[in-house]
Amino acid sequence: MSLGMEALPLLTIKNRVILPGGFLRLSIGQRRSVRLVEDSLWGPYGEREFVVSADEEGGSEARDSVLSLEDENTGRTVGSMGCVVCVEQLARSTSSQGFEFSMLVRGLCRARIERLVETSPFYRARVR
Numbered sequence: 628m629s630l631g632m633e634a635l636p637l638l639t640i641k642n643r644v645i646l647p648g649g650f651l652r653l654s655i656g657q658r659r660s661v662r663l664v665e666d667s668l669w670g671p672y673g674e675r676e677f678v679v680s681a682d683e684e685g686g687s688e689a690r691d692s693v694l695s696l697e698d699e700n701t702g703r704t705v706g707s708m709g710c711v712v713c714v715e716q717l718a719r720s721t722s723s724q725g726f727e728f729s730m731l732v733r734g735l736c737r738a739r740i741e742r743l744v745e746t747s748p749f750y751r752a753r754v755r
Contacts, residue, residue: 635754638680639750655726659748661727663677676735712732714732715733738755
């Protein structure tokens with residue numbers, strides 16, 4: 628996959644990493660993440676690719692130690708490097724396990740997140 632300056636949906640995750648060629652199972656339950664799936668991925672014409680990046684926490688120490696972008700509305704810090712992923716499997720949860728979707732993604736390529744172009748209802752970022 629060749630990236631120019633595309634705007635793709637952005638999903639932030641904690642305590643996990645995905646690299647090109649790797650697979651990762653994600654449980655989607657947070658409101659912003661559920662909206663990303665419902666609006667961008669679910670359905671016959673949905674996008675099947677998006678960017679996964681670290682959801683940085685830790686205040687100023689974390690911001691000083693990594694390149695990051697801050698969401699002006701919430702103050703959350705998003706890592707500036709991520710991985711473009713392709714959805715291999717997507718299913719709506721039928722139980723009360725605390726999440727609405729289960730998704731298997733495959734890493735395609737690294738991506739530099741240049742800026743956040745949308746923050747509501749979910750992140751959309753310009754990537755290179």
